[in-house]
Amino acid sequence: MATDLDLKNILVMHFGQLGDVILGLPALQALREHFADAKITLMHGKPPTEVLKLANVADEYIPVDRVALRDGNKLKSIAEMGRLILYIRRRSFDMVVDLHSLPETNLLGRVAGIPNRLYGNRESRSIDSLSNFRPKPALEDKSKHATDRYLDVILPLEIEPRRAPVKLFPRQEDVDSVVAKYPNVFGDGGGSLVGLFPGAGNPSRCWPIDKFAALAGALIDDGLLPVIFLGPEEFEMRPQVERTFPEGAVIVDGLSITEFLAALSDLAVFVGNDTGPVHLAACVATPTVLLIDEKAPLTYLPNNHELTVVGDGPIASISVESVYRATTAVLEQTRPGANDKRNVE
Structure with missing residues (x-):
């Protein structure tokens, strides 16, 4: 149960495209507010970086060129993945929450040795067996709006879902x-x-x-x-x-x-x-x-x-x-x- 854990160092991953990440802002904000005393590190694709910083949903941001990892030179991709694994291992995260939940990010959290892993349960899109947090999220309901599906991922953490848009204020x-x-x-x-x-x-x-x-x-x-x-x-x-x-x-x-x-x-x-x-x-x-x-x-x-x-x-x-x-x-x-x-x- 979430109440039994003393989480101080949390990794959140969201490797969706710009629109996906924006639709996930209510879930990201809810995580930040719920774990106000923990350090939240957000790993994400490069395009949404500045939007995420404006939203102030994490203490630290780690942008990753997922397209290059997926479509680029295989040797370079393997080397970059190895670097990410070592980097995450050194950070000693208590928990990882994978909102967009892709096979490669599921594997990253497991291979990096993060003890508590909460992954979105996406049929044919995620590796549910690598997620060990209990209770686990329900299987993704594709009839729901994407914002609600991201909020469903964090329900096992006993976070009250709030769908209200996250408003950003330009600098x-x-x-x-x-x-x-x-x-x-x-x-x-x-x-x-x-x-x-x-x-x-x-x-x-x-x-x-x-x-x-x-x-x-x-x-x-x-x-x-x-x-x-x-x-x-x-x-x-x-x-x-x-x-x-x-x-x-x-x-x-x-x-x-x-x-x-x-x-x-x-x-x-x-x-x-x-x-x-x-x-x-x-x-x-x-x-x-x-x-x-x-x-x-x-x-x-x-x-x-x-x-x-x-x-x-x-x-x-x-x-x-x-x-x-x-x-x-x-x-x-x-x-x-x-x-x-x-x-x-």
Whole structure:
């Protein structure tokens, strides 16, 4: 039982992608609060590092390039895994909690000799026999939202689950940096900024760029300023965006992830595909319009109280009109009377 253990040095592992880690923030925060007197070390993938630090869910952070370990040179991967095992052994952790629970992280905790191992029980995705904490978590219920599934992992620790989103507050230095880079856009938007994110990790999750451009045109006609965000993965998309979007829309790129959070916090509403940035918008409580395919699972939606989902068909067939109406409906709540409701093609 958790009450019988004197845990002072805990390793938590979460090797999910950016969106997965953000959806796991309530569980990470609950662990930090429950074991307030223990040192919490969080081992995770590299992309979410700065987000996790802003959330203050651990005392120490160990970013690991899991993609390189999985897909890189095998000899280098073996050497890096050996280094991690030795490093963890030297730290003498009392317990490891593996929230995302993958075979390689399950093995890492066992081979490193951590005595108490609590692993998420994921059918065909984890090695349940390597988890020795009792009672063990129930088998993952894939019908539940991802945030609830992460909270289920820590239920055996007698932690009361709290699903409320974890709100992040951008650092002033990032706010200042964004304003300095784009002085005519951020800092004094007066509620007129509408963020658009046309990218996604997979083309099947992308609303067509020409429809994003048509939406931008309608918003400009309403006196709003569309801000098109492009991340590193959208580098090759920029020429098409420049050709397609109307004059008056602003392209913003080259931001760090913490600068991006600062920019998102300045928006009246954010419109994006089903990808990491919509989860980042949720972190700063920016009202969000999420565009998804009708067949997309709803169990990974952003954990955001101000979320509007548009997904009434194949994503490519979603009309500009429906997205425009969803966007202006959000704006009407934040800027009453600011939009003349009109039809768009």
